[in-house]
Structures are given as C-alpha cells and as structure tokens.
Amino acid sequence: MIRLDNVTKSYKNTTVALRDCTVDIAKGEFVFLVGPSGSGKSTFLRLLTKEESPESGHIWVAGKDINELSPWKVPFLRRNIGCVFQDFKLLPNKSVYENVAFALEVIGVTRAVVRNQVPQMLDLVGLGKKMDNLPHELSGGEQQRVCIARAFVNRPLILLADEPTGNLDPSTSEGIMRLLHRINRTGTTVVMATHDRGIVDRMRQRVIELDRGTVVRDQDRGVYGYG
Amino acid sequence: MALSLEYVAKETSNNLRRNFLMTTGAILCVFVSLTIVGIALVLKAGVSRASVQWRHGVDMSIFMDPTAPPQETTAVRTQLQGEVGTDVRSFFYCTQACAYSEFKTMFANSPEFQESVSESDLPPSFRVVPTHPQLIEQVGDKYSNQPGVKSVVYAKDAIKGLLTVTHYAQVACVSLAVILLILAVMLIVNTIRMAIFSRRREVAVMKLVGATNWFIRIPFMVEGMVQGLLGAIAASIAVYLLRNVVYSLVGRNNILNNLVASTHDVIGTGIAILVVGVVVGAAGSAAAVSRFLDV
Numbered sequence: 001m002i003r004l005d006n007v008t009k010s011y012k013n014t015t016v017a018l019r020d021c022t023v024d025i026a027k028g029e030f031v032f033l034v035g036p037s038g039s040g041k042s043t044f045l046r047l048l049t050k051e052e053s054p055e056s057g058h059i060w061v062a063g064k065d066i067n068e069l070s071p072w073k074v075p076f077l078r079r080n081i082g083c084v085f086q087d088f089k090l091l092p093n094k095s096v097y098e099n100v101a102f103a104l105e106v107i108g109v110t111r112a113v114v115r116n117q118v119p120q121m122l123d124l125v126g127l128g129k130k131m132d133n134l135p136h137e138l139s140g141g142e143q144q145r146v147c148i149a150r151a152f153v154n155r156p157l158i159l160l161a162d163e164p165t166g167n168l169d170p171s172t173s174e175g176i177m178r179l180l181h182r183i184n185r186t187g188t189t190v191v192m193a194t195h196d197r198g199i200v201d202r203m204r205q206r207v208i209e210l211d212r213g214t215v216v217r218d219q220d221r222g223v224y225g226y227g
Numbered sequence: 228m229a230l231s232l233e234y235v236a237k238e239t240s241n242n243l244r245r246n247f248l249m250t251t252g253a254i255l256c257v258f259v260s261l262t263i264v265g266i267a268l269v270l271k272a273g274v275s276r277a278s279v280q281w282r283h284g285v286d287m288s289i290f291m292d293p294t295a296p297p298q299e300t301t302a303v304r305t306q307l308q309g310e311v312g313t314d315v316r317s318f319f320y321c322t323q324a325c326a327y328s329e330f331k332t333m334f335a336n337s338p339e340f341q342e343s344v345s346e347s348d349l350p351p352s353f354r355v356v357p358t359h360p361q362l363i364e365q366v367g368d369k370y371s372n373q374p375g376v377k378s379v380v381y382a383k384d385a386i387k388g389l390l391t392v393t394h395y396a397q398v399a400c401v402s403l404a405v406i407l408l409i410l411a412v413m414l415i416v417n418t419i420r421m422a423i424f425s426r427r428r429e430v431a432v433m434k435l436v437g438a439t440n441w442f443i444r445i446p447f448m449v450e451g452m453v454q455g456l457l458g459a460i461a462a463s464i465a466v467y468l469l470r471n472v473v474y475s476l477v478g479r480n481n482i483l484n485n486l487v488a489s490t491h492d493v494i495g496t497g498i499a500i501l502v503v504g505v506v507v508g509a510a511g512s513a514a515a516v517s518r519f520l521d522v
Contacts, residue, residue, distance in 0.1 A: 049435075071440075072439070072440065075434075075437040075438060075439045075440065076437060077437070078434070078435065078436065078437035079436070079437035083435055089428070089431065089432060089435070091428055091429055091432060092428075102429075102432065102433075102436075103432070103436040105234070106432075106433045106436060106438035106442060106443075107436060107437050107438055108442070150432075150436070151436075154436070
C-alpha cells in the first residue's frame with residue numbers, strides 16, 4: 001500500500017529530514033511512527049500526500065509511483081488518503097455536520113450522498129447528537145473525533161495521523177485510539193506519528209522508529225522504545 | 228470535475244459580501260473608468276456622424292441638380308479629372324443613393340425629417356480633396372456656374388475645428404481611462420487576494436481532502452469577473468442616461484441634434500464597455516489567483 005525506496009529529503013540543503021529511508025507498509029496494517037522531535041516523522045507523512053517531494057528515491061502509494069504523478073492528479077491521490085492532525089484544523093465557522101460535509105462537497109459528491117454519509121460517519125465517531133454544534137463548543141477529544149470523521153468520510157484507503165493525541169488527556173486519547181483501531185479493522189491502512197509512550201506500549205502494533213531521518217528500528221508488535 | 232453552478236454562486240456571493248468595502252471600491256473604479264471610455268466613444272460617434280460629408284479630407288462638395296442631364300454630370304467629371312494632379316488631389320462621385328444614406332446617418336435622431344425626404348429629392352455630388360486647401364475657393368469658382376451645378380459648398384472652419392478638438396478630447400479621455408482601468412485591475416487583484424487570505428483555512432482543508440485546483444480557483448475568478456461586470460453595467464447605464472440628458476437639453480430639430488449619438492451608437496458602446504469590464508475583472512482575478520493561491 002505504501003512503499004518508500006531509498007528516500008532522502010532535506011530542507012534548504014542543510015537539515016536532513018529523511019536519509020535513505022526504505023519502508024514497506026502492507027494494506028490494512030496499523031503502524032506507529034515514533035522518534036524524537038525533528039526525527040522526520042512529519043516529513044514522512046507529508047511526502048505521502050505529496051505536500052513535499054523527495055530529493056531522491058521513489059514513493060509508491062496505492063500502487064502508484066507518486067514522483068511520476070502530474071500536478072493535476074495530486075488531488076485524486078489525496079482522495080485516497082485521510083489526514084488527522086494534532087490541532088484538528090476544523091473550520092471554526094462551520095458546524096460539526098458542515099465540517100464533515102465540506103470534505104465531501106469539495107470533491108464533487110452529490111448532495112444525496114452527503115446527506116446519507118455524514119450522519120452515518122458522525123454516529124460512528126460518537127457525535128451523532130452534536131451535529132449542529134460549532135467546533136468551539138466541543139471538547140478537545142470531540143473535536144478530534146470530528147477531524148477523524150472528516151478524514152474518513154470518503155472511505156480512504158489510508159489514514160495518516162500526525163500526533164492525534166498530542167493535545168488530549170490520557171483517557172480521551174484512549175477513546176481516540178479505540179476509534180482509529182476500529183477504522184483500521186475496516187481494512188484501512190493507518191499510519192500514526194506519535195510521542196505517546198503509553199499508547200504505543202498498550203496497542204502492540206508495528207513500530208517504526210526514526211532518528212535524525214534514519215529508520216533505526218522496524219518491529220512488529222513493538223513498544224515505544226527501550227530507553 | 229463536478230463544480231455545480233449553485234456552489235460557485237454561493238461562494239462568490241459570500242465572498243463579495245464579506246469583502247464589501249474592497250469590492251465596492253473595485254466596482255466603483257471600473258464604473259468611473261468605463262464611463263469615461265463610454266463618453267469618449269459616444270462623443271466620437273456623434274462627431275463622426277455630424278461630419279460624415281467631410282471625411283477623408285474632403286474640403287469641397289459640388290452639388291449637381293437632381294434633374295441635371297447625364298451629359299452635364301459627365302462634363303463636370305471630365306473637367307475634374309483633368310485637374311487631378313494639379314489643383315485636385317482626388318475626388319469621388321456621391322450618387323443619390325449615397326447622398327440618401329448619408330442623410331439618414333446625419334438625421335438618425337429625427338425620424339420624421341427622414342420620412343419627409345426621399346432619395347430622388349437629394350442632389351448627387353462630387354467630393355473633392357484639393358491639393359492646396361487654401362486655394363479651394365479658386366477651384367470651386369470654376370464650377371459654380373457650370374450647367375447642371377446646383378451649388379458648391381466648402382468645409383467650414385467650424386467643422387474642422389470641431390474635428391480637431393474632439394480628437395484631442397478623445398485622446399485625453401482614453402489616456403485617463405486606461406490609467407483608471409489599470410487601477411481597477413490592481414484593486415481587483417487586492418480584493419481577491421484578501422478573499423483568498425480570509426479563506427486560507429478553508430483552502431487548506433480543500434487541498435487536504437483532494438479538491439481539484441480549478442474547483443478552488445473558479446469561485447475567486449468568478450468573483451473578479453462579477454466585479455468587472457457590475458462596474459461595466461453601471462457604466463453602460465450612466466452613458467445611456469448621460470446621452471439622453473444631453474439629447475433632451477439640446478432639443479429636437481436643433482442643429483446640435485446631429486452631434487448627439489444615436490441609440491444604435493450607444494448600444495454598441497454599451498456592449499464594448501461590458502466586454503472591457505469582464506476582461507478587466509478576469510485579468511485581475513487571474514493575476515491574483517496565480518500569484519496568491521498556491522494550489
């Protein structure tokens with residue numbers, strides 16, 4: 001589903017974000033991306049959505065070499081990838097329903113489908129009763145659920161999460177992880193960058209550790225770290 | 228790409244309302260500049276209509292009697308041909324049909340006058356361009372007593388003066404209007420830039436979930452075109468009203484009446500203004516979208 005082949009990426013030719021990175025993630029896997037700040041986790045995720053391009057190496061997403069992808073096809077790549085963020089990136093002047101519906105509307109989905117899919121998705125994340133609230137009326141955990149609903153509403157093949165629990169307390173984080181796990185069980189590949197030791201240790205999934213841009217560990221059913 | 232008309236209309240009207248001040252400024256700027264362009268064009272149309280006989284440097288018209296036998300016309304023609312190269316630079320013959328179409332152009336604003344005259348009432352004429360305009364009367368005298376010649380008429384200094392003055396007035400108007408149109412483009416660029424800036428979160432989310440680039444761009448471009456179009460519509464109406472005010476001030480059947488542009492001219496000018504307005508709006512928004520919307 002996702003394959004990186006000797007990928008190197010640096011910023012302004014001085015900071016090396018990823019160095020000769022080779023990773024293979026199969027369909028339906030749940031992968032934690034761990035490592036200290038600046039180790040290249042976010043760059044890893046941004047390369048997959050083609051927000052950044054690598055200097056060398058090849059990246060395959062959903063069977064396509066995305067280096068070869070012409071710019072006008074990038075939006076169609078992104079329709080296969082849902083993104084979840086630490087700071088949620090919700091639109092403050094739109095209701096919960098509208099935030100999720102927006103993701104479908106702007107890719108040209110018909111209104112009938114939107115009206116059918118959005119409530120279903122909000123029920124899945126447990127916000128069926130808060131559809132008309134504005135984001136600032138929700139707790140952090142609830143906002144993150146809206147963000148996940150928005151990322152998953154068009155049923156992408158891949159879900160990328162960049163520190164989704166970074167702003168949440170441990171028990172709320174637990175709920176978010178249960179939700180992501182549930183999404184993973186539907187066959188969606190989930191890649192999650194995180195600093196949360198407790199979560200990684202409890203979930204016992206594949207762990208890829210990055211350090212200064214290099215993959216230093218790739219372990220099935222791994223833990224956060226030995227140190 | 229499924230980009231519904233309803234979506235574009237909703238986005239565009241929201242943007243226009245959100246940026247009310249800037250939008251109004253841009254529309255007013257297009258309005259003022261295009262009104263000036265319109266006035267220049269209508270003025271030009273009016274003057275060229277009133278001076279239709281004196282186009283192409285014609286300084287003298289030899290009017291023949293409508294009932295003159297053909298051999299008398301041929302005699303004048305032969306004599307004029309003999310002078311081509313010396314006193315006469317060139318000449319042409321305006322038949323009764325030609326005279327009638329000129330007449331209709333000149334009195335386009337007085338239909339009742341047009342009805343009272345028929346083609347056979349009008350004299351055919353020779354239109355003469357002299358080699359030396361100051362010697363024109365000497366040339367004309369030779370023809371005024373020829374058989375079949377009704378009268379010899381010279382272009383008056385007043386008409387020549389009018390043509391010169393309106394020429395400079397047009398140049399001034401058009402230069403001013405071009406500067407104002409450039410200003411209008413800049414204002415539209417800035418309005419669209421602000422619209423993009425105020426919606427940068429939405430644009431980021433749209434990119435994230437895979438909205439196509441044109442889907443993101445089109446509402447902004449339509450916004451610019453609507454601004455150009457609204458300014459142009461206002462300008463067309465203003466030009467039309469101004470022309471009607473002038474027309475009623477001048478009064479019908481007054482000699483100045485001929486100087487007022489016909490409805491036909493005004494409609495043509497209005498269409499030109501609308502086209503320029505849309506082009507200005509499209510240019511401004513295209514520049515803004517390509518410079519400030521990195522999609």
